[in-house]
Amino acid sequence: MPVNKTFLHVFDKDSVYNLNKLESDGYIGQLIGPIGSGKESYVYMSTDYRGRKVAVKIHRHEIASFNKIPAYLKLRGTRTGGFLKRIDDWSRYEFTFQSKAFDAGIKTPEPYRLFKNVIVMQFIGEDETPARLAVKDTSFDVQKWYGTIIDSIVTLGKRGIIHGDLSAYNILNANGDPYIIDFSQALKLTSLTKEYLERDINNINNWFKKLGVEELRQLDDITKEIAGEQ
Numbered sequence: 136m137p138v139n140k141t142f143l144h145v146f147d148k149d150s151v152y153n154l155n156k157l158e159s160d161g162y163i164g165q166l167i168g169p170i171g172s173g174k175e176s177y178v179y180m181s182t183d184y185r186g187r188k189v190a191v192k193i194h195r196h197e198i199a200s201f202n203k204i205p206a207y208l209k210l211r212g213t214r215t216g217g218f219l220k221r222i223d224d225w226s227r228y229e230f231t232f233q234s235k236a237f238d239a240g241i242k243t244p245e246p247y248r249l250f251k252n253v254i255v256m257q258f259i260g261e262d263e264t265p266a267r268l269a270v271k272d273t274s275f276d277v278q279k280w281y282g283t284i285i286d287s288i289v290t291l292g293k294r295g296i297i298h299g300d301l302s303a304y305n306i307l308n309a310n311g312d313p314y315i316i317d318f319s320q321a322l323k324l325t326s327l328t329k330e331y332l333e334r335d336i337n338n339i340n341n342w343f344k345k346l347g348v349e350e351l352r353q354l355d356d357i358t359k360e361i362a363g364e365q
């Protein structure tokens with residue numbers, strides 16, 4: 136059992152079943168943590184059967200904030216279904232987009248396995264200590280990070296991907312390197328979704344402006360590069 140009695144109060148029975156399945160297949164062991172929890176998910180550390188440290192993100196089944204899902208699924212063009220199916224679709228979308236980002240060479244935890252509402256991925260941190268969010272650990276080279284993050288937005292954009300929630304709350308400071316996490320709000324770049332790309336760019340520009348970066352790239356300049364117009 137990856138989850139002991141305490142967790143039974145935390146997770147619903149479907150999530151417990153899904154975690155047990157991942158354990159019996161060797162993708163996770165005992166859960167340690169939580170190392171993070173948002174409105175919509177819990178994240179734990181664990182070790183797989185080969186001894187590799189993993190982060191386990193469990194999308195909560197019971198939360199109310201998922202009422203943003205219908206609007207998102209519409210933008211994504213996936214059909215809505217029952218509640219559990221919708222959470223599973225949500226998790227699959229996150230896993231798929233994070234995998235595409237990883238394959239594009241973006242610094243993001245390597246996604247290892249998806250099962251229903253659970254994503255198993257590379258653990259970012261040292262020993263058992265998870266890397267801290269950029270909002271909490273600001274010891275990084277601001278100029279270098281700005282360049283890397285804008286390059287990441289462009290690389291993803293050229294592949295038709297928008298992160299959709301890019302901020303200091305979704306970037307880990309891994310020993311000075313920015314690791315982009317949380318692709319749960321990712322979207323395909325289309326004429327309907329380009330405002331989400333612009334929002335990401337504006338958020339990053341505002342953040343780095345506050346951090347003192349003077350030469351910020353203009354929104355238009357970045358979107359044109361993505362569209363291949365320069």
Ligand SMILES: Nc1ncnc2c1ncn2[C@@H]1O[C@H](COP(=O)(O)OP(=O)(O)OP(=O)(O)O)[C@@H](O)[C@H]1O
Binds near residue numbers: 172244304
């Ligand atoms: N691969 C990882 N390695 C180390 N820590 C992680 C990893 N993934 C997530 N975390 C930690 O867990 C926290 C929550 O993760 P994440 O941002 O993906 O979920 P969330 O904010 O709950 O997102 P959602 O919008 O899906 O509910 C992060 O802020 C981070 O501290």
Ligand SMILES: [Mg+2]
Binds near residue numbers: 304
């Ligand atoms: Mg997050």
